[in-house]
Amino acid sequence: MDRRKPVLQACGLGRRKPGSDQWLIHGICMAVRPGDRIALGGPSGSGKTVLLRALCLLDPIDEGSIEWKGEPIRGDALPAYRKEVLYVHQRPALLEGNVEQNLGYPFSLRAHRGREFDRERIVALLDALGRDAAFLRKSNRNLSGGEAQIVALLRAIQLDPTVLLLDEATTSLDPATVAAAERLLDRWWSEAPGERAIILISHNPEQAGRFADRRLHMSAGGTVSER
Numbered sequence: 085m086d087r088r089k090p091v092l093q094a095c096g097l098g099r100r101k102p103g104s105d106q107w108l109i110h111g112i113c114m115a116v117r118p119g120d121r122i123a124l125g126g127p128s129g130s131g132k133t134v135l136l137r138a139l140c141l142l143d144p145i146d147e148g149s150i151e152w153k154g155e156p157i158r159g160d161a162l163p164a165y166r167k168e169v170l171y172v173h174q175r176p177a178l179l180e181g182n183v184e185q186n187l188g189y190p191f192s193l194r195a196h197r198g199r200e201f202d203r204e205r206i207v208a209l210l211d212a213l214g215r216d217a218a219f220l221r222k223s224n225r226n227l228s229g230g231e232a233q234i235v236a237l238l239r240a241i242q243l244d245p246t247v248l249l250l251d252e253a254t255t256s257l258d259p260a261t262v263a264a265a266e267r268l269l270d271r272w273w274s275e276a277p278g279e280r281a282i283i284l285i286s287h288n289p290e291q292a293g294r295f296a297d298r299r300l301h302m303s304a305g306g307t308v309s310e311r
């Protein structure tokens with residue numbers, strides 16, 4: 085992969101409040117290159133979540149373009165795009181069932197046909213987060229907010245996306261588990277040198293400083309600038 089070329093590029097990106105003329109985000113131009121580690125900061129309500137959801141095309145955009153490897157994303161390319169660009173929500177939705185079922189679910193989808201749930205890998209990742217294999221048997225109904233975040237993080241990492249979008253994905257974890265999650269992300273990112281990118285929304289400047297090599301700031305008007 086060419087390190088210099090953006091994989092993901094947004095140009096003039098805008099999304100309006102549904103049913104209104106009001107812009108939630110507006111005029112956003114940004115490029116994500118393989119190997120980037122980007123922290124996205126800015127005030128509450130400025131549109132950071134709206135931006136990440138727009139970038140992975142979970143929500144429609146009203147203005148501008150998003151290109152993947154230099155090409156606009158057409159309808160039939162959307163499933164492939166969604167494999168490459170994965171979004172992890174701060175309050176993840178989990179399916180009815182235990183942790184293992186939740187982690188195995190993506191592999192039942194057509195998008196991931198040909199790949200299999202790797203239990204051994206998950207057990208090793210859990211170990212890095214201070215959890216043993218018994219955690220896999222826990223019901224989704226009994227998970228704390230932090231435990232649900234662990235499941236969501238592992239569910240995304242195991243799919244090895246090219247761009248991982250983390251929306252305050254460690255905010256419910258205790259400090260030791262936050263540190264373990266950052267090490268785990270660091271290891272995952274380093275496993276494929278110069279191939280994976282991470283965008284992390286964080287309100288914690290220390291975390292952003294530890295984690296990122298680029299800092300983006302979203303202003304209250306829903307525009308982004310490089311810091």
Ligand SMILES: Nc1ncnc2c1ncn2[C@@H]1O[C@H](COP(=O)(O)OP(=O)(O)OP(=O)(O)O)[C@@H](O)[C@H]1O
Binds near residue numbers: 108131133134
């Ligand atoms: N579907 C929607 N309909 C109406 N308003 C929306 C919608 N989605 C987001 N908003 C509004 O857009 C603004 C930006 O929301 P967003 O969640 O992106 O903020 P944020 O920067 O991620 O905030 P925080 O740091 O608090 O998580 C908020 O005022 C929110 O209410």
